Amino acid sequence: MQTVQAEPLTASSASAISPETVLQQLVREQKTRKKWLLIQPKSGTSMMVDSGTVSMPLNLIMVATLVGQLFEVTFIDERLGESVPEDFSGYDVVAVTSRTLNATKAYSIGDRALRQGKTVILGGVHPTMLHGEASSHCTSVVYGEIESVWTELATDLLRGRMKPLYHATELKPMEHMHRPDFSYALGAKNAKKYSSRIPILATKGCPVGCNFCTTPTIYGKSFRYREIDLVLEEMRYHQERIGKKNANFSFMDDNISFRPKYFLTLLEEMSKIGIRWNANISMNFLDKPEVAELAGRSGCDLLSIGFESLNPETIKSVHKGSNRLGNYETVVRNLHQNGIAIQGYFMFGFDNDSEESFQLTYDFIMKNRIEFPVFSLVTPFPGTPYFEEMKPRIRHFDWDKYDTYHYMFEPKGMGGETFLKNFVKLQQEVYKGRAIMRRMQGKPLNWVWLANFMMNRFTRRLTPEIYL
DSSP states (O other), X not given: OOOOOOOOOOHHHXXXXXXXXXXXXXXXXXXXXXXXXXXXXXOOOSSSSSSSSBOOOHHHHHHHHHHTTTSEEEEEEGGGTOOOOSOOTTOSEXXXXXXXXXXXXXXXXXXXXXXXXXXXXXXXXXXXXXXXXXXXXXXXXXESOSGGGHHHHHHHHHHTOOOSEEEOSSOOOGGGOOOOOTHHHHTSTTGGGBOSSEEEOOEEOOSSOOTTOOHHHHHOSSOEXXXXXXXXXXXXXXXXHHTOTTOEEEEOOSOTTSSHHXXXXXXXXXXXXXXXXXXXXXXXXTTSHHHHHHHHHTTEEEEEEEEEOSOHHHHHHTTOTTOOGGGHHHHHHHHHHTTOEEEEEEEEOOTTOOHHHHHHHHHHHHHHTOSEEEEEEOOOOTTSHHHHHHGGGOSOOOGGGOSSSSOOSOOTTSOHHHHHHHHHHHHHHHTSHHHHHHHHTTSOOSHHHHHHHHHHHHHHXXXXXXXX
16 A cells, blocks of 8 residues: 655645644654753842742743643753753753843843854743843744744744744634643652642733733733633642642632632632632622632632722822722621631832821731731833833833832832831831731631741841842
8 A cells, every 4th residue: 555645835835724734744744853941040139039939830831731742841940949051952942931030031041042053932021021122132032922822933943934023913712721731840850849839720811901010911901711611620630630639729810800700600610629729819899798708618718919009099090990998998808707818919119108108008907917918119010001101210120120129219209218118117017926926816827827927037137228
């Protein structure tokens, strides 16, 4: 019987078939599979960002899962103490993900790989927001998520004609998302440094449009979501993988509660499978007792909430319409009544801030017994409307310090020295031993207690100069 070999693809024949079919044909024509090195770089910040236990890098795991279907993948997470090789001769492609605070490190890796003649791909928040800057350190920049440009990128790679920028004209629905293969991360020598909480993703995108946020640029302003059955299937897979029904999950969604019907249906189904979970969440409808009750029943033990400020003018200035000061205490009470702890985020450095802002925040935290307060300095991130607005006043453009813990500009209402003294004092007062006992008394003895005592040790060493 005579074997008929596939005809090599030509431009004219390729135009008659789908892009995915073209890609699969090119994959079959490979003599050897191209080798990718995926890198999660550590940051250069002096603060507690990449120290101790770190979360598994879900976005890079998703990239590895996608790439691994067609090519060989080596996965390096510098935060675990792994080293990026000096010699890239064993790889065809070096791909690095980057936030602003580790952009300098990512660029250094990209420059070195380019000098060695490798195809270099930069992706993540910072290369998306400043793709012009990033392009001088790589072959190609991936704008936003790689899933929506993958077929085009992989085809170009196999044809040896990479474009400088891959920017999707439309974002793929989330039903096309493959279940992340965690073996890429868990196979690392120091994988025990990863948090035991399993990252999971149910939704992408946020239509709200806070002027300091990068999410609408990265994941779009439309709200996309996975089928609930697929989310539950992934949870059951991890329950089986670790041999525990009460597996701990962290939702990586930016605004999981934006579509209430979807969110509540997901929680109802989660309540049947015995897991524990936490998430970042908008407070726009947590003032409803039934929502908090369902969240507690579904296994929620902590929600991260951006209170941001106790000043109504500040909330208005950043266009965060979901925050209504009159609802703050109601939201806290509803969650606490259902056994849900709160990681509360508070930002300082807005032009409306005064010494009274710090006192109001302290009083709110202590009165409402917020379990894990997190304080940050207002940071205008490159590419956001807020960055463009504040650019003339920004003190420096050292990306290593864009970690929300460095002083970017002087608020109009306070001098820098006074402002930073108050910022340090607030943290030290909230994390004094007796303040921790007041906030945490009677609450379950778990990792939140440990986090508080770690913060007690950390805040005692703080000085205003650290933030400069």
